[in-house]
Amino acid sequence: MTPQQASAKAAEICRLAPVVPVLVIDDLAFARPLAEALVAGGLPALEVTLRTPVALDVIRAMAEVPGGVVGAGTLLTPADVKAAKAAGAMFGVSPGATDRLLDACEEHDLPLLAGAATSSEVMALLERGYTVQKFFPAEANGGAPALKAIGAPLPQVSFCPTGGISLANARDYLSLSNVLCVGGSWVAPKGLMEKGDWAGITALAAEAAALPR
Numbered sequence: 001m002t003p004q005q006a007s008a009k010a011a012e013i014c015r016l017a018p019v020v021p022v023l024v025i026d027d028l029a030f031a032r033p034l035a036e037a038l039v040a041g042g043l044p045a046l047e048v049t050l051r052t053p054v055a056l057d058v059i060r061a062m063a064e065v066p067g068g069v070v071g072a073g074t075l076l077t078p079a080d081v082k083a084a085k086a087a088g089a090m091f092g093v094s095p096g097a098t099d100r101l102l103d104a105c106e107e108h109d110l111p112l113l114a115g116a117a118t119s120s121e122v123m124a125l126l127e128r129g130y131t132v133q134k135f136f137p138a139e140a141n142g143g144a145p146a147l148k149a150i151g152a153p154l155p156q157v158s159f160c161p162t163g164g165i166s167l168a169n170a171r172d173y174l175s176l177s178n179v180l181c182v183g184g185s186w187v188a189p190k191g192l193m194e195k196g197d198w199a200g201i202t203a204l205a206a207e208a209a210a211l212p213r
């Protein structure tokens with residue numbers, strides 16, 4: 001998959017809903033009901049971070065949920081890419097970008113949302129052909145005003161900002177012309193998962209899905 005093809009696919013996935021839930025899941029039993037709850041609320045694209053021992057099994061379980069488009073987050077190495085793809089991930093997300101990681105995603109046909117935080121990082125990815133990128137960590141890097149400023153000289157790059165985004169500030173990003181969607185963990189709080197409050201998570205997802213873009 002070329003970087004151009006990866007960007008087209010990433011844009012398609014980002015346009016599915018205003019918010020991509022960023023999921024850190026400790027218990028495999030949460031996978032199916034959580035994915036069903038988020039999809040029911042109107043958030044089909046789901047990022048499962050590879051930060052817990054069960055993450056790959058969670059991706060496998062969520063990949064079977066009708067209507068869901070499950071991706072793997074926190075991809076750091078070529079081995080992560082292979083494992084994510086084998087588990088059924090439809091896309092990948094990484095906090096940054098390295099040549100080895102980009103090579104692996106292109107080789108294994110996994111559309112990647114690679115992270116960039118500065119103009120030079122955005123330009124390096126753009127030079128390689130990536131026109132859809134993740135802005136990370138969004139709030140710590142100056143938030144929506146910073147991303148707006150990056151968009152002035154680099155309007156050809158679109159972003160999914162993540163890191164510190166919530167219902168309260170998501171609109172600031174979504175109103176920017178260079179933002180396709182935002183990513184955030186607020187729609188799947190650990191407390192609600194542990195209580196099995198899937199209706200509560202569907203309500204949070206519905207609220208996020210209704211955000212204007």
Ligand code: 3PG
Binds near residue numbers: 162183
């Ligand atoms: C992350 O990598 O954890 C994501 O950027 C989500 O960040 P958040 O928990 O601040 O939404």
